[in-house]
Amino acid sequence: MRQQCRGQRVTETRSYSHREILKILSGLVLALLTSMISTSVVGTALPAIVGDLGGQDQLSWVASAPLLTMTVSTPLWGKLSDLFGRKLMFQLALVVFVLASMAAGLSQNMAELISARAVQGLGVGGLSALTQVILGDIIEPRERGRYAGYTGAAFGVSTITGPLIGGFIVDADSLGWRWCFYVCVPLAAVAFVVIQKALKLPRVRRDARIDWLGAFAITGGASALMIVLTLGGKQFAWNSPWTYGLGALSAALLALSIVAERRAREPILPPRLFTNRTFVFSALASLFVGVTLFGALTFLPQYLQIVKGMSPTMSGLTTVPMVVALFLASVGSGRIVTGTGRWKVFPLAGLLLVAVAMLLLSGLNSNSGRLVVGLDVAVLGLGLGLCLQILILAAQNGAKREDMAATTAGVSFFRSLGGAMGVAAFGAILTSRLNAEMAGMLRAAGAEAPVDGTRLGSPEAIRRLPEPFHGFVLESFARAMETVFMVGVPIALLGFLSVLALKELPLRSAAAPAKARPLAEGDPANVS
Template sequence: MAQTSVASQGPAASEPAKPQYTHRQILEILAGLMMAMLTSMISTSVVSTALPTIVGDLGGQDQLSWVASAPLLTMTASTPLWGKLSDIAGRKLMFQTALLIFVLASVGAGLSHNIGQLITARAFQGLGTGGLSALAQVILGDVVEPRQRGRYAGFMGAVFGVATVAGPLLGGFIVDADSLGWRWCFYVCVPLAVIAFLVIQRVLKLPKVKRDTRVDVFGAFTITGSAALLMLVLSLGGTEFAWNSRWTYLLLGGAAVLVVLAVVAERSAHDPILPPRLFRNRTFVLTSFISVCIGMAMFGVMIYMPQYLQIAKGMSPTASGLMTLPLVIGMLVSSTGSGLIVTRTGRYKLFPVVGLACVVVGMYMLSQLHTDSSEVLIGADLAILGVGMGLTLQILILAAQNAAALADLASTTSGVSFFRNLGGAMGVAAFGAILTNRVADEIASGLRAAGVGMPSGASGELGSPEQIQKLPEPVHGIIQDAFTNAMETVFLVGVPVVVVGFLAVLALKELPLRGSAGRGKPAEKPPADDAPGGGGVARPASPTELDIQALQ
C-alpha cells in the first residue's frame, strides 16, 4: 500500500530506506504481476472465438461489436488514472483494487442474462484491465533499475503472446465442450486473479512515502471524455449513423473541445494525470506515437483474425486458436530474447526498428491472404507479426521509462500504455467499421451477380461461423469471398499505419540505460533526452537520490 515519490527538493536522507529485493524476490513479484496480466489479457482474447456463440445465445447480434469494444474503451480511458491514483494511494493497493474490480466484473459477465448486462460487465472488466496493464509496468519499474529491467520485461511481454494464443484456444475449447458453456469463458480467469492477489499481498513491500498530491478531477474528466467520444465515433460511424452526419460532427467536435480543455486542465493542475512536461520529452512523444500505431495493428489482428479463420477458412473455434500458435511463439522468443540482450549490452533501439519492420511485412502478407491460402502461409505470416510485436512492445516501455525523470515514472508508464490502448481501440473500431461496410457491399454485389437472394433469416446470423457454414451454395461461397475480401482491405489499411510507426522509431534517440550492468553497483545519472529543445529530464537526480529512488 506504499506509494512512490521522488523528492525534487530536500535532501535524499529524508526519504525512507528502500527495500533491497533479491533476484528471487523479484521473480516472485514478477510471477504475481504476470498471473494478473495473463488473466486480464485472456479475458479479452478468450471472447474472440466465443463471441458469435455468446451474442447468439443472448440475442444481440446487432450489438456484437459493443461486446468487443466496451472493455477496450474503458481500458483506454482509465489507463492514465491508475498511474496517478497509485501515486496517491500506493502501487500495491491500486493494483489489488484493479484485480478486485476485474474479478467481480468477470463473475458479472458470466452471470449475464441479456446483452446489456454483458456489455456493462465487460466495460468494468476493461476498467480493471486498464489498471493491471498500467500498474504492472509501473511496479516493475519500481523494483528494478532500467539496465536490469530488460531481463524481466521480456517475460512480461511474453504474457501478451501467451494470452493471445491461450485465449482463443481456451475460448474455442469451452464453446466446443458440451459440459461447460460460454459462461466459463469469464469464470476461468477468476482463480488465477485470486492467486495473483495473494502473491502480491505477500511479496510486494514498498516504503510508505507521504506526499502532497491531489486527484486531477478536471483532467480525468476531459482526458477520459475525449477518448470516449472518439471511440464512439469510430465504433458507431458508418453503422448506427452515417459518417457524413450531424452525430459524427457533434461527437468529433465534443472530443476536440475536451482535448483543448484537457490541455488547459493539465497545465493548471497541481498534480496532473499527464504532466505537460512529458510532452517536452522527445522519447515519450515518439514512444507514445509508435504505441498508437502498434496498438492498432496488434488489437486489429487479435480481434479479426479469428473471423477470417472461422468464416473464410471454415475452421472450428479450437482450430482457429491453434492457428495462432506461430504468433505467440514468435512473440515469446523475440520478447524474452531481446530482453536478455538489452540487459547484457545496454542497447535497445535496434529491436523496435527491426520489430516494426517485421510488423509492416506481416501486416502486408496478411492482406494478401485468400480463401484458398494454405495454413503454412498463414502461420508464417503470423509468426513474422509475432516476432515484430515481441521486439517492440516492452522495449518502447523501457525506452520511455529510461528517458523520464523518476518522479514521472508512473505517469510516463501509464501514458505510453494509454496511447497503446487508444491505438488498439481505434484500430478495432475503425477496422470493424471497414469490415462491416465492405462485407455488406461484397455480399450485395455477389448476390446480384449470381442472381440469387439471401435465404430468409440468414442476414441476422452472419456473425456466427456455424450459421454461415450451414447456408446453401452459392450463398455460402459468396459470403466466404465477401469476408475474405473485406479482411484483405482491413489488413491492407493497417499497413500504412505501421509504416508511419516504423518511420517514427527511426527518429527515436537511444539513451544510455540507468543502472549498472551488475546489481549492487552505484546507479548512473539519468540520461538527458537531447537537452536543447529535446525536452529531457529537467533536473538530473544525483547518484544518492537514484540509490534511494531506484526501487520506489
C-alpha cells in the same frame, strides 16, 4: 538510502535481488495474463451468450465496454499510484477485476453483463499499466529488459490465446460461457497473494490532491472518441449526427484537458511529457503497433472461421505459431537488451517484420494451406514480440523518475487507443470492401442476394447460405481481407518511422544513473 520529498514522510528505499524480482514478476505476469485473457476470451462465447441472455442488438457492447473503460482509465491509475502507492492500487485493480468477473459470470441479462464488463475493464486498465510502473520502480532500465520480456510475452500471448480458451470452454459440455469469466478468478487470487507477500515497497504518505477537472476532461474526451471508434459503422453510420456530435464533444473535452493539466498541481498527464521527444515518439509508435496488433488479431480469426471453415478452437490452434514466435522474440530481445544496453534495433526490426507479415497476410485466399497461414502469423508474432515491451522501456528510460507512472500509463493509453482505432478502421474497410465485392459478383452473375445475403453474419449463418451465394460471400470476404491487411503495411511503416525518430539514450543502471539527471539526496526517484 533515505529519501525525502515534498508532501511525503521520510522513507527507506531498497534494492531487490534477482530472486525477489522473479517472485514479484510471477505475481505481476499472472495478474496481467489473466486480466488480458478476460478481454479476448469472450469473443468466441458471444453466440452462446446471446442464445442464453438475448439482446442481439447490444452484442457489440459486450466486447466494446471493457476496451472503452480499460483505455480511458489507464492514465488515472498511473496518477493514483503516485498518490496512494503502487502496491495498494495494483491490489485494488485486482480486486475490482475479480469482483467484476464474478458479476459477469452471474449476469442474468445483457444489461448486467455489459455493466460488469465495463467495471472489469477498469481493473484490466489498472493491472496493465501498473505492472509496467512497478517494474520501472524496482528495476533499472539496463536490467529491465531481461524481465520486461516476460510481461510483453504475457500481453501478446493472452491476447492471442483468449479466443482459443474461450472456444474450448464453450465447446465443453460441463462448462458453458459463464466459465469464460470464472476461470480468471482463482488465478487472480493467487496473483494477489504472491504480490502481497513478495512486493515490499516503501509506504508513502502524500498530500493527495486529485486533479478532478483533468480526470473528467481526459476520461470524458477519450470516452467520446472511443465510443465513435467502437460503435461507428455499427450502431450508427459514420456520416451521422452521432459521429459529428461525439467527435465535437471529444475535441472540446480534450481541449479542456490541456487547460486543466497546465493549471493542476498534480496533473494526470503532465504537459511536460509532450515536450519529451522520447515519450512522444514512443507513444506514436505504440499507437501504430496497437492498430496492427488489435486489427490483425480481431479479423484473422474471422478469415480462418469464415473462409477456411475452421471451428473456433481450431482457428485458435492455427495461431499457436504466432504465440510461440512472440514469446521467443519478446524474451530473447529483452535479454539481449540487458546484455548490450542497445534497444533501438529491436522495434525497428520488429515493425519491419510486422509490415512484411501484413503484406504476406494480404495474399491469403480460400486455397491457402495451414502451413502458409502458420508461417505468416509466425512472422507477425516475431515482429510484435520485438516491439511491445521495448517501446515502454525506451519511454521509461527517457523519463524523469517522478514521471515514471505517468509516462508508462501514457504509452499504454496510446497503445490501447491504437487498438480501438485499428478495430474500427479495419472493420469499416472490411464491410465496405465486402459489400462492394459482393454486389459486383451478383451483378456479373445476374442474380439477386437472399435476405441479408450481403451482410457478414456468423460463420454458421454463412455456411448455411445456398450456392452460389455461399461461394460469393467467401470470395468477397477473402478479397476484403486482402485490403484490410494491405492497409496494415503503411501503418506499420509509420510506426517504423516513429521509432527511427527516437534517440537511443543509454539505458540507466543502478551503477550508472542517467547523466542528464544524476540522483541526489532528496530526489524522489525511488519513492513509490
